[in-house]
Amino acid sequence: MKNLLLPRHAEVLTQLARGRALLAFDFDGTLAPIVPARETAALRSSTRALFAQLCRLFPTAVISGRGRGDVRARLASAKVKYVIGNHGLEQGGEPTRGKSSLDAARRCLRELTTRMAGLELEDKGYSLAIHYRGASRKQAARAAIRAALAKLEKPVRTMAGKCVVNVLPLTGAHKGDALLELQARERAELALYVGDDLNDEDVFRLGKPGQLVTVRVGRNPRSAASFFLRSQRDVDGLLERLVGLRTR
Numbered sequence: 001m002k003n004l005l006l007p008r009h010a011e012v013l014t015q016l017a018r019g020r021a022l023l024a025f026d027f028d029g030t031l032a033p034i035v036p037a038r039e040t041a042a043l044r045s046s047t048r049a050l051f052a053q054l055c056r057l058f059p060t061a062v063i064s065g066r067g068r069g070d071v072r073a074r075l076a077s078a079k080v081k082y083v084i085g086n087h088g089l090e091q092g093g094e095p096t097r098g099k100s101s102l103d104a105a106r107r108c109l110r111e112l113t114t115r116m117a118g119l120e121l122e123d124k125g126y127s128l129a130i131h132y133r134g135a136s137r138k139q140a141a142r143a144a145i146r147a148a149l150a151k152l153e154k155p156v157r158t159m160a161g162k163c164v165v166n167v168l169p170l171t172g173a174h175k176g177d178a179l180l181e182l183q184a185r186e187r188a189e190l191a192l193y194v195g196d197d198l199n200d201e202d203v204f205r206l207g208k209p210g211q212l213v214t215v216r217v218g219r220n221p222r223s224a225a226s227f228f229l230r231s232q233r234d235v236d237g238l239l240e241r242l243v244g245l246r247t248r
């Protein structure tokens, strides 16, 4: 993993700025800092200004685990070309797939929240998220969630995140599929994807050297991303460089 903002990797950003590139970002922990209450997550004013500029210069996408409407509302001032919600499942327009396959999981998790304090079930239609940030014993909460889901007759896909377990239908698009589709639609020879969490590994694992630049917020040797930014604050530095290179 290499620090994308070091001068010796400047060529990577130059290529993105010169070519036909799609720039895609995760939302929480990437464009917006992680906050204890997820409903208050928002871009810093500096990020908001830079991201709005970036959206005028490049085709951009935000691919988030949040519902599509939720994340779109948080990007209000920027003209983002594509907003994809529910970890790649909610692309807008098409009928809902796999919604009913989550019925049993929804029931079982709702029941768990009545038995265990500090759990909160978020129903995003296409996917569920069970948050345990409020639980006093995080590990026990995670284990209880895992045990409850393991009892389901029909398996579901689970993805751990920061104090959250995401529950998705077993089949359906993930963030990587969504990114490839947008890249093809844009006929972009190069794409950038920046994310910070486990569900972003679906993009990082695509590989595609020379066609996809993968960046993780926060260094993690277990990540499949090629590059990292030291912290979420460095996202501003990245946006600034890309804007600067394109307007030069």
Ligand SMILES: [Mg+2]
Pocket (backbone or CB within 6 Å): 026, 027, 028, 029, 030, 195, 196, 197
């Ligand atoms: Mg994230």
